[in-house]
Amino acid sequence: MAEDYLLNEHNKEEFPPAHTAEHLLNQTMIRLFGCERSFNAHIERKKSKMSFRLDHKPSRQEEKEIERRMRELIDEDIPVTFEYVTVDNLPEGVSADRLPADVSNTIRLVRIGDYDICPCIGRHVRSTSQIGRFEMLGTNWDEHEHSFRVRFKIV
Numbered sequence: 161m162a163e164d165y166l167l168n169e170h171n172k173e174e175f176p177p178a179h180t181a182e183h184l185l186n187q188t189m190i191r192l193f194g195c196e197r198s199f200n201a202h203i204e205r206k207k208s209k210m211s212f213r214l215d216h217k218p219s220r221q222e223e224k225e226i227e228r229r230m231r232e233l234i235d236e237d238i239p240v241t242f243e244y245v246t247v248d249n250l251p252e253g254v255s256a257d258r259l260p261a262d263v264s265n266t267i268r269l270v271r272i273g274d275y276d277i278c279p280c281i282g283r284h285v286r287s288t289s290q291i292g293r294f295e296m297l298g299t300n301w302d303e304h305e306h307s308f309r310v311r312f313k314i315v
Contacts, residue, residue: 238273
């Protein structure tokens with residue numbers, strides 16, 4: 161079984177609920193704003209933050225929609241599954257751009273139902289209902305960089 165093999169070195173010990181929420185928030189931002197996945201993420205047990213490049217500063221209504229969608233996805237109890245593929249056989253929509261140069265030929269994809277799929281070697285919950293409650297703590301907008309930072313915690 162592929163889980164018995166160390167495919168790539170990993171130097172972090174994630175908090176699985178927050179790390180899985182990171183995947184959901186990435187895809188939620190992609191769907192709401194047409195942006196790329198976060199360019200900077202710091203995911204921790206007590207408080208997390210993720211930054212995205214957007215074409216505009218989100219309105220208060222858009223911020224509330226991010227939180228509403230995240231809570232809805234968590235409540236849907238979507239299964240989190242893994243599959244192993246070779247780097248040259250990635251499914252459509254999965255990019256190898258952020259993989260390290262020394263990545264193994266076989267990589268693990270994390271799939272959250274039909275909502276998100278992403279290469280990842282971190283720890284995750286088995287389904288979204290195990291995440292807990294998503295609470296947005298605040299946001300920051302950098303007009304010069306067009307950078308939108310979301311701060312959140314998982315309760």
